[in-house]
Amino acid sequence: MTQDSKFDLAIIGLGYVGLPLGLQFAKSGCRVLGLDIDPAKIKEIEAGRSYIRHIPAEDVAAQVKAGRFSASSDFSLVHESEAVVICVPTPLNKNREPDISYILKTGEAIAPYLKLQGERREVEGSMGKKLVVLESTTYPGTTDEDLKKVLEKGSGLKAGVDFHLAFSPEREDPGNPQSKVAEIPKVVGGLTPACLERAKELYGKAIKKLVPVSSTRAAEATKLMENIFRSVNIALVNELKIIYGSMGIDIWEVIEAAKTKPFGFMPFYPGPGLGGHCIPIDPFYLTWKAREYGHPTRFIELAGEINTAMPDHVVARVGEALNSVGKPIKGSKILLLGLAYKADIDDDRESPSYILIEKLESKGAQVDYHDPYVPVIRKTREHSPLAGRKSVSMDTPSDLVLISTAHEQFKSHNYADLRTPLVDTRNCVLPQYRPKSYWQA
């Protein structure tokens, strides 16, 4: 570390990835600056509070109080930091193509502050140069083509010569209380061998095991492979669920039996459709880039097709369940349990629950939802007509209950006295708690 820098690193984008990562560095003794364009997040951190359910406020408060973690929206403070780690969103645009504009805007915002000045400039060797690391999931080539270009243009410096550049993907597992940032091995790739060394030096302060790879592209490709692997395997079990279901075989029972094989098998679970910031989106980053090389991505497309069709399967099961009690979907009241895309978290991004609400309402149903972690639906680009709708009580009368997320509360609830059908897309209700009319979907 150089003598006169105020921060060891600045984390840009204090969301589901940036906040826990920043806290981990702070806990490891680094001085961390969090930068975000959202003033509400800055305010919360300054007040020592957490805005992410699975991150305890005490963790934020302790690091802020110790002077190791602070937050700001003033990007010129990058000037005072040894390294910059970028954790901004990488969504798809409305044509389902990569939108790396958040990365590029961040690059433009930090480029003017990459130059080391005064005393710091005098420091010999690679450790005297600023390090920029991209963590956002993206296609191979983003770091060494797109980000590099913006940084060089805005700074007048040369990447790999005047500043270090690297890519290191995030492996956050939201909602898993056993998941500890420090314990998850971290893949790192540098633009040059010196860039890699500098990135290893930084991450080595907070992460126990590093996995160096030969380039930023290899690191970018590793993250995509991990998520494509999940998407394809989830599609496979979703397809098997439908096939086995029509044969009268319970896919969940089959998975439990199959996973006793001590080698060559890894369980994946079916569901009402994909959700979250990663699995529904990231594979299509590769699809887009592969076109440049003339390759179709058939597995990715097929998995996308199957997973996207799952809400239709659920709607069909809801129709059957209502039919069994002499009711049509049109005019029926449905209580949907769970808006978050995954159990026990408050993240509702890309949640299949939204698709289910929209599909059922387009058929004339009236859908209420209950989710203890999503009290009100925020405005999003995709589901703006639902914005403002509020979570109702779990006891709200309805013609059918539909479980979309396996929150602990829903798993441990006793539905045995429920007089209406219950459709369970997660196989989460214990046999003794199931009502007479219980349907898997």
Ligand SMILES: NC(=O)c1ccc[n+]([C@@H]2O[C@H](COP(=O)([O-])OP(=O)(O)OC[C@H]3O[C@@H](n4cnc5c(N)ncnc54)[C@H](O)[C@@H]3O)[C@@H](O)[C@H]2O)c1
């Ligand atoms: N959420 C996950 O579990 C997860 C896991 C692995 C990888 N990722 C990847 O990590 C990246 C970030 O994901 P996330 O879930 O943390 O997103 P997020 O939406 O929770 O957080 C992103 C943050 O960046 C801020 N931001 C947006 N534009 C900015 C800008 N120009 N300058 C500064 N801040 C800006 C937003 O205000 C927000 O606080 C994405 O590429 C995602 O694919 C996410």
